[in-house]
Amino acid sequence: MLRQGMTSSLEAEVWYFPDEGDEAQAHYLEGPINQKATTLKSKYFFRPAKLSGNQAWKVIIPEPCLWSMQSPALYALNGEEPRIGLRDLRTRGESFYQEDRRWVVRAASSTSRNQEDRLASGLIPIHRQVDLPHVEACHRLGQPLILWPTANRPINLDQLSRYAAVSLVVLPWDTSPEVTAQAHSHLLLGADVGPGVSVPTWAKFVVVSEALIRGGWQPDRRLPVVVTRQYENDEMSGQEMRAQCDVFQASLDRGAEFAGLWLVCEYF
Numbered sequence: 001m002l003r004q005g006m007t008s009s010l011e012a013e014v015w016y017f018p019d020e021g022d023e024a025q026a027h028y029l030e031g032p033i034n035q036k037a038t039t040l041k042s043k044y045f046f047r048p049a050k051l052s053g054n055q056a057w058k059v060i061i062p063e064p065c066l067w068s069m070q071s072p073a074l075y076a077l078n079g080e081e082p083r084i085g086l087r088d089l090r091t092r093g094e095s096f097y098q099e100d101r102r103w104v105v106r107a108a109s110s111t112s113r114n115q116e117d118r119l120a121s122g123l124i125p126i127h128r129q130v131d132l133p134h135v136e137a138c139h140r141l142g143q144p145l146i147l148w149p150t151a152n153r154p155i156n157l158d159q160l161s162r163y164a165a166v167s168l169v170v171l172p173w174d175t176s177p178e179v180t181a182q183a184h185s186h187l188l189l190g191a192d193v194g195p196g197v198s199v200p201t202w203a204k205f206v207v208v209s210e211a212l213i214r215g216g217w218q219p220d221r222r223l224p225v226v227v228t229r230q231y232e233n234d235e236m237s238g239q240e241m242r243a244q245c246d247v248f249q250a251s252l253d254r255g256a257e258f259a260g261l262w263l264v265c266e267y268f
Helices: 115-120 132-141 210-214 238-251
Strands: 002-007 011-016 028-033 042-045 047-051 054-062 074-077 089-092 095-098 101-103 105-109 124-127 145-147 166-172 188-192 205-209 225-231 260-265
Touching (some): 028 054, 042 054, 105 238, 115 124, 132 145, 210 225
Parallel strands (some): 145 166, 166 188, 205 225, 225 260
Antiparallel strands (some): 002 011, 011 054, 028 042, 028 074, 047 054, 089 095
8 A cells, every 4th residue: 555654845755555465565656657748767765664563664755746637646566556645635724735835626516427527616515425546536626625525324434545536525523433534644524513513623614604614604723714605506517617606605704814715505
């Protein structure tokens, strides 16, 4: 299994956890591999290292090609599979930061049918269904998405952490620590929070309704806050949705300070 470690535009760590009997010292990462561009590939050989007291293998990639919509760069184990994409996405204070630039996440409910239209309009698609073949395709094509799985459905955060396309994951506020502990450190988990609910310790951001914000809700600690608004017309184009997102932001008191503005369908 490949796992992203500390990552910046200067260098990136990638960890490898081999199967029993696997001769890891012969393994390497090759890349970047990019479906949208021709790249000059290099090989980076793994070296033995320790992670949390356990034997593992690590490679450091200087000045890595980071995964993005414009350039979905991947690094392949031994030039084949699996392939990992590296992202520098984190939270700082009350905001998201992507490659050290503040990122206000504008997003809208989506299906595979209208996803590309959403992306072309500057909106990140939000999906309720966790469709791994679709996630894998987005990983290779440079199509970021937000996963907000239906409550009470099993979710494998260890598996989802391996795809650079998965930008954010939203979970119910009462999700068990056993589930959230599966997520790799670079995957940002958010809590869907309602009235009278404390922000769970595992949450790196929170998602709340417009009504809750207008009612004076405040988080009990400092972290990014995403606000959602429901809409009825699922036939709006991506450009119309983006315009509605901007109207939404302008309607909120200090709307520019929120980390995200998401439009969700009533049936969502």
